[in-house]
Amino acid sequence: MRTIFSVSNYLAIKEVWRNRGRFLLVSMVIALITLLVLFIAALGEGLGNGNREYISKLNGELIVYQAKSDFLIAASRLDNNRLAAVRRVDGVADAGLFGTASANLILPTDSETLKVALLGIEPGHVGEPKVVQGQQLSTDLAEEVIIDRNTAIRSNLALGDELVIRVTQGIKDEFFKLRIIGITDGQQYSLQPSVFVPFYTWDRIRPKSEAEVNSSNPVANVILVKLSDPAQVESVKLGITNQVNNVEVASLKQAIQALPGYSAQQSTLNTQGGFTLFIGILVIGGFFQIQILQKVAQIGVLKAIGAGNPTVAVASIFQIIVVTVIGVAIGGLLTFLFSLTFPPTVPIVFNGTTSAIALIALLLIGPLGGLISIRYAVRIEPLKALGLSS
Amino acid sequence: MNNSEQKTYALETKTVIKTYQSDSGTIHAVDDVSIQISSGEFVALVGPSGSGKTTMLSMLAALLQPTSGKILLDGQDLATMDDRQRVTMRREKIGFTFQANNLVPYLSAVENVELMLRLNDKLDKTGKLRARELLARLGLAERMNNLPGQMSGGQQQRVAIARALIHNPSLVLADEPTASLDTERAYQVVQTFAGLIHEQNRAGIMVTHDLRMCEFVDRVLLMQDGKLVRTYDNHDEIMNELISARH
Numbered sequence: 340m341r342t343i344f345s346v347s348n349y350l351a352i353k354e355v356w357r358n359r360g361r362f363l364l365v366s367m368v369i370a371l372i373t374l375l376v377l378f379i380a381a382l383g384e385g386l387g388n389g390n391r392e393y394i395s396k397l398n399g400e401l402i403v404y405q406a407k408s409d410f411l412i413a414a415s416r417l418d419n420n421r422l423a424a425v426r427r428v429d430g431v432a433d434a435g436l437f438g439t440a441s442a443n444l445i446l447p448t449d450s451e452t453l454k455v456a457l458l459g460i461e462p463g464h465v466g467e468p469k470v471v472q473g474q475q476l477s478t479d480l481a482e483e484v485i486i487d488r489n490t491a492i493r494s495n496l497a498l499g500d501e502l503v504i505r506v507t508q509g510i511k512d513e514f515f516k517l518r519i520i521g522i523t524d525g526q527q528y529s530l531q532p533s534v535f536v537p538f539y540t541w542d543r544i545r546p547k548s549e550a551e552v553n554s555s556n557p558v559a560n561v562i563l564v565k566l567s568d569p570a571q572v573e574s575v576k577l578g579i580t581n582q583v584n585n586v587e588v589a590s591l592k593q594a595i596q597a598l599p600g601y602s603a604q605q606s607t608l609n610t611q612g613g614f615t616l617f618i619g620i621l622v623i624g625g626f627f628q629i630q631i632l633q634k635v636a637q638i639g640v641l642k643a644i645g646a647g648n649p650t651v652a653v654a655s656i657f658q659i660i661v662v663t664v665i666g667v668a669i670g671g672l673l674t675f676l677f678s679l680t681f682p683p684t685v686p687i688v689f690n691g692t693t694s695a696i697a698l699i700a701l702l703l704i705g706p707l708g709g710l711i712s713i714r715y716a717v718r719i720e721p722l723k724a725l726g727l728s729s
Numbered sequence: 730m731n732n733s734e735q736k737t738y739a740l741e742t743k744t745v746i747k748t749y750q751s752d753s754g755t756i757h758a759v760d761d762v763s764i765q766i767s768s769g770e771f772v773a774l775v776g777p778s779g780s781g782k783t784t785m786l787s788m789l790a791a792l793l794q795p796t797s798g799k800i801l802l803d804g805q806d807l808a809t810m811d812d813r814q815r816v817t818m819r820r821e822k823i824g825f826t827f828q829a830n831n832l833v834p835y836l837s838a839v840e841n842v843e844l845m846l847r848l849n850d851k852l853d854k855t856g857k858l859r860a861r862e863l864l865a866r867l868g869l870a871e872r873m874n875n876l877p878g879q880m881s882g883g884q885q886q887r888v889a890i891a892r893a894l895i896h897n898p899s900l901v902l903a904d905e906p907t908a909s910l911d912t913e914r915a916y917q918v919v920q921t922f923a924g925l926i927h928e929q930n931r932a933g934i935m936v937t938h939d940l941r942m943c944e945f946v947d948r949v950l951l952m953q954d955g956k957l958v959r960t961y962d963n964h965d966e967i968m969n970e971l972i973s974a975r976h
Contacts, residue, residue, distance in 0.1 A: 342850040357835035645820020727787050
């Protein structure tokens with residue numbers, strides 16, 4: 340066995356080295372496939388992350404929606420009475436109102452505005468993100484905000500700055516000035532840079548229809564719930580559904596899947612990634628098959644002088660592995676270098692696990708693609724290959 | 730050659746038959762061929778096209794199994810061996826040179842020769858030295874590190890001869906080794922081949938259609954229609970009858 344491996348590896352390496360131009364070309368094709376697969380994976384992760392970031396990092400376990408809202412946050416409307424009722428349910432440690440809206444951030448240096456997610460949360464309650472710089476929000480009515488680092492980068496605003504929000508209320512554009520007192524990290528909402536505002540301030544400055552402008556009853560979209568015991572998700576869910584009128588409850592996982600377009604987007608990108616891998620298998624398979632067809636006589640000689648099928652097969656596998664590993668390594672390096680050039684606005688996130696899965700899949704496509712050629716190499720008859728058969 | 734009763738042959742075939750089925754019936758490619766070859770003996774297998782010499786050579790090379798009969802190499806019957814055992818025999822006991830495409834194109838001359846020792850797990854310092862010495866003896870001292878593509882046909886054949894001999898096989902086979910060479914080169918190659926077989930005491934068989942090459946062999950076996958029809962074992966007889974038979 341040791342001899343088989345040593346001879347196979349020797350033959351494989353010698354062939355690759357003496358034909359390095361040809362093999363490098365295939366490695367470069369694999370490198371481009373790697374680049375594509377890693378970018379699709381990173382784009383999927385980035386888009387998914389941008390969509391679910393706030394909810395997945397929420398310091399709670401449940402989200403309460405208005406009944407029949409299909410777990411769509413924007414379609415749900417809940418008021419203070421429901422909040423009180425939710426807080427009374429056994430197992431609920433904390434609950435907070437959460438409202439979403441879109442607004443335009445007036446940039447101090449630019450004529451363009453930045454579209455942001457204007458998120459109303461209750462200071463000190465579930466839903467308020469932890470700041471990494473500055474301080475948490477103080478009261479429900481304060482004219483202060485926490486912004487995401489992504490918002491800060493894209494707007495050029497810093498801690499202590501005053502930001503100006505433009506919203507449409509009724510038929511008029513209104514401008515509101517708010518002071519940035521904290522900066523949080525990794526809290527995008529629906530792929531938009533986020534601005535966290537105390538709930539009652541949010542209710543005052545959010546975009547409103549003509550009818551809502553004079554309404555004094557604040558309405559949130561959903562209620563975020565933190566449990567005393569996170570293991571009791573199902574029983575508390577049932578408790579809230581039974582004890583609070585006209586609501587439906589989702590776990591964070593359910594809520595993420597229900598985010599508009601989230602599942603469709605992820606499955607599209609996964610399919611794209613899968614197809615790219617499949618194309619990789621075909622390309623590598625095709626190359627090695629042609630290569631084996633060109634080497635029939637040579638393999639025949641090897642077999643005739645006493646190299647067994649295991650030696651020929653291991654040499655082919657080893658060669659495929661070498662070419663694939665070099666290709667994936669070059670592709671990985673290229674991806675890393677390219678990723679350094681992308682601005683933070685491009686939703687690309689190189690997550691360790693996703694990238695590792697993609698890399699493992701890429702390393703497997705070589706041997707998978709080469710399987711047919713290996714089978715062909717093993718079946719070569721030295722007699723026929725050398726023209727000795729009658 | 731003295732074929733005494735007690736003599737142990739390097740290679741002995743006993744009533745070897747190889748048949749193929751075709752639409753027109755059974756074809757006897759090799760029909761009842763018995764031969765004996767001793768160590769140190771170089772034999773030519775000649776005959777017209779379709780006489781069965783290539784089929785015979787393939788069976789002697791453990792590449793093809795006979796339909797019946799025995800092929801004893803160092804006393805072991807190739808006819809009863811399975812694929813794996815035959816691969817081992819080819820690797821350890823047989824040296825082979827072919828008409829063309831002899832060498833592994835991505836290995837240099839010396840690496841091609843060393844390959845036989847690698848396959849037999851016998852590549853050590855002495856083996857490497859022997860490979861170089863053998864190539865030097867074959868006039869390839871300056872070509873050791875050349876790839877096959879950088880060598881002439883004659884040089885490639887000489888590398889193949891070195892490869893066929895380096896692992897001390899019992900039997901060395903050559904299939905039309907001069908087919909792609911000019912006359913002068915062909916004489917050189919066969920003469921060197923014969924010299925090494927005699928010197929290293931191997932049993933050697935060369936299939937050839939070029940009767941002039943029989944000048945360097947000890948015996949000539951003439952095949953026709955699958956049968957061994959005549960053996961010439963006297964040098965003068967070979968020279969007189971076979972070479973004049975050309976005209």
